[in-house]
Amino acid sequence: MEKKNNFMQLLMYSIKEKRNWALLSMVIILVTTLMIPYILRADEEIFIMFGIIELFILVLINCLVDNNFLHNEYKLAYYRSKPVTLRKQIIINIITNTLFTAFLLVLIIFSVVFHGTDYEILDIFKTLIPWLAAGILLASLSSILSGNTLMAGAMTIFNFCLPLIFFLVTMFIFSILENVVIGFNLNVLSDYFYNNIYRLDYLYFVIYSDKSIDFIYVLLLAVILIFISLLLHWCIKRRKNENTGFIVFDGYKYFVAVLSSLIIPAFFSVSTSQYISILSRIVISFSLAVLTYYIIIAFIEKSFRISKLSIKVFAVSMVLFSALTGGTVLVANQYKNMVPDPEDVKIAYIGNNSWAVNEVTRFLEDPSRNENMTLNELTRNYGIITFEEIENIESITELHREILNNQEIQGGDYYSSRCIIAYWMEDGSVLNRYYVLKANDSQEDSRAVEIKNEIAHKIINSSEYKRQKYYYLYDEEYYKGRSLYAKLGNNHNILEAFESVNLNDLRDILIIDLDDYIEENKDAFLELTTWYYDKYRGREGYYLEIYEKVSDKDSNYLDELFIDNFTNTLNYFK
């Protein structure tokens, strides 16, 4: 006898049963997003955002309530004894909750239309919909994995944050690497990892909030949903219903405990990066990991006595984590002394602005990102100095070798003691190193400091450097056809007032003074690597404010030059 397929009937029944929740949710959403802002004549966008938060909460509660039959022995026995497979029951819940969510989204769109709010607010839906779709599946997955509804809620959030947690653990490894291998830096590595390998902005679809939907969006969403569905299918088949409690699967229990035990030490290590020694960092991180693991296992197993298996799992996990960290350190060690052949370098950078390196990298990867802008314009706008001339690239590699050899500099504060060297290679790759330099506080420069200053001196006296640093004087292309002005000021005597002068009248003598100043600079290395060098040196007295007149009313500030020792220029003003 052929048995009837009752799936559709049960689905319809489940949808009908959802009507009270739908009515209640509708009232909540409409009151918050429509009625209150209408009566108050308030900024409806805030209320729409509030409505979206409510939507998340309502959907999560509904998913957990629908799946909570898995978390009570007698409820579970009732539903599991019925001739409907667990897979079907879960699918029915997922479909019902998807429809429920769609209904709430429509209500929010209705509120947006009603208020005539800028439709751009709906761009958030491009991120919201994948979050909700994945959230509904993750709530079901977490309910299957958990033996308790509160735990299922916590695990839904935990599972949703898993990509972030993995990123944090990777940063943890980088923070240790930073202390062990010279030239490697947590921020540089994590930026590289985030921008080139582990695209969290894609994984969480946040990149689409200001980007239109494309094929990658559809593909990525499909892959994520299929992946969670397959996991769900796998877990449904293997669920041990007798394990009601906090977490049903032993493997998952340890997975959660081990990962969670890494979160707190990772936060500690990342946030204290560069401030404490590697030994202190490892000892404190390990202690925090042990403590966190014990608390989580005690909570999950509802016992203060920790089992031998739990200890074994922790020990093995720590060995694996240490091996992974050690492996990363070993790999990094092979590259720490690497200085490229100047012939292979297309562009080089030396300074203490990691953000500058990222900007140039992004530009070189995709020049269309900055419409109609050349690299020269980009670097000028951002105050970045890059080098393409072979002599300068050779000097930078020479300086790089010297830094590897000895990290001593004369004086310097926190930022000026950070030195980033980046090479954009001819083959398209990027080599990026970050050094923490040691300040020599003695009155006399050591030989190591002198060598660095000698090399840096060559660079800062190059026309390429001057053309970028003082573009308003040395860059003919830039200078042509612009209304550039200079205004004298004196920070010793703010009452001393001066008229602005056209830079045309001043340019030649200013160049002579500036050339002399650079030639005589004893702190060439700091001048080269510290963008706020003048301010750092606390130079006072007369200064020139350089600006461009765009119109009669508007002008663009370009630079501030300290000219206390610029005899020719000061004479001109006298």
Next chain:
Amino acid sequence: MLEVSNLSKKFGDFQVLENININAEKNQIYGLVGSNGCGKTTILKHIMRIYKEDEGYISFDGEEVLEGSEIIKDFYYVQDILYFPYQYTLNKLFQYEKLMYENMSEEKFQYLLKYFNVDGNKVLNKMSKGQKKQAAFVLAIAAQPKLLLLDEIVDGLDGVIKRKFWDVLLKEVMENSMTVIISSHDLKELDNICDKVGIMHEGKILKEENLEKMKEEIKRVQFAVDGEFDLGELKEYNILKTTKIGSVYICTLTGNIEDLRKYLQSNYNLLLFDTLSMSLEEIFITELGGVGYGKEE
């Protein structure tokens, strides 16, 4: 026919079931009896595929019982502590279950509502324990399953309702070729209705037998002889338990009673020899006593 073969299950390190074998025929009421926590409910949950066995095999009418298999649509399980969906009445629950059980009979449901005098419009969770049991039983019978699993179904019911339960159950078994597995502590009740019994202790089936046959196998006699008597002489009659009241010996044994009578007559002046009937409860106590249960100091 329900066949459970070599079913074993561990909860963590604890062996809950060990090599369980059950054979329940059609038109048969099978009583699953055992000490507290011996694994009766766990077996029923395995049959319903709520739990998955570590080892073993469950089949019904020759077909393996798997989650989602067609045969499981003809199973109905009533658990010991009842659960009903929130705010459901019996009528509403009947409509819900009708979507899942294709043999669910409206006619039988209405008849049983009247027979047990249960209010179909009353919210189930507001009913008394006895009323809930009746409601669950009504639904189970209305579903007309081929295999009905009842876990402590008459626990907490009065005598009249119990009688009604058994009347309905016996009628269903006879008319609809149903197989019923009942787990219960109320051995006196099971004694009257079970065809076959499985006695469990600490996750094992100690004995599975047709109840009548079991009663034939385990017997009790009382006798008295003139003069001194040594019980050690009766070893060959498999004496399980002996009690002496005055000069009268009461023995539970599995050996042949007639041979025992002849032996006593030929060797002693036999003053009294009577065969006593054994109840299921007495058999249960005897069997469990054999494995030391209840004999702890």
